[in-house]
Amino acid sequence: MIVRMWEVRAESYGLADLITWVCDTALPEFEHDPRHLSSEVFSSTDHRLVVISKWRSDPPAFPDPPPMLVARPPHAWDFTQVDR
Numbered sequence: 001m002i003v004r005m006w007e008v009r010a011e012s013y014g015l016a017d018l019i020t021w022v023c024d025t026a027l028p029e030f031e032h033d034p035r036h037l038s039s040e041v042f043s044s045t046d047h048r049l050v051v052i053s054k055w056r057s058d059p060p061a062f063p064d065p066p067p068m069l070v071a072r073p074p075h076a077w078d079f080t081q082v083d084r
Contacts, residue, residue, distance in 0.1 A: 001037070001081060006051040006062045008074035015047050018069045022051060026063050035059065047071070 010018040022041055030036045030053065037054040044050075053059065062076060 002055045002057065002059055003079045003081075004051075004053045004055065004059045004062075004076055005079065006053070006074055006076045008049050008065060009071040010047045010049060010069055011071050012047055014069035015043060015049065018049055018065060019043060021065055021069065022049065026065070027051070029063065030060065033060070 008018070019041065027039055027041075030039065035056045035058060037056060039051055039053040042050045042052070051062070059078065062074065065074065
């Protein structure tokens with residue numbers, strides 16, 4: 001399993017619209033993908049938005065958000081579980 005963390009900082013006025021874009025536009029593109037297991041969306045008080053998605057293999061790239069909603073480009077990292 002691969003866990004992808006996608007993070008972006010919204011413009012101060014754009015967090016609500018960015019959340020709507022993620023939930024209504026970006027995530028539905030993945031939900032039909034047989035590799036997709038689940039996704040969760042988190043926000044913070046400093047206008048950051050994080051999506052944690054779990055994949056069977058090879059997660060596709062997250063689409064670019066509308067530029068007027070973001071204060072800086074998004075970043076993404078992939079993780080695999082550590083056996084301990």
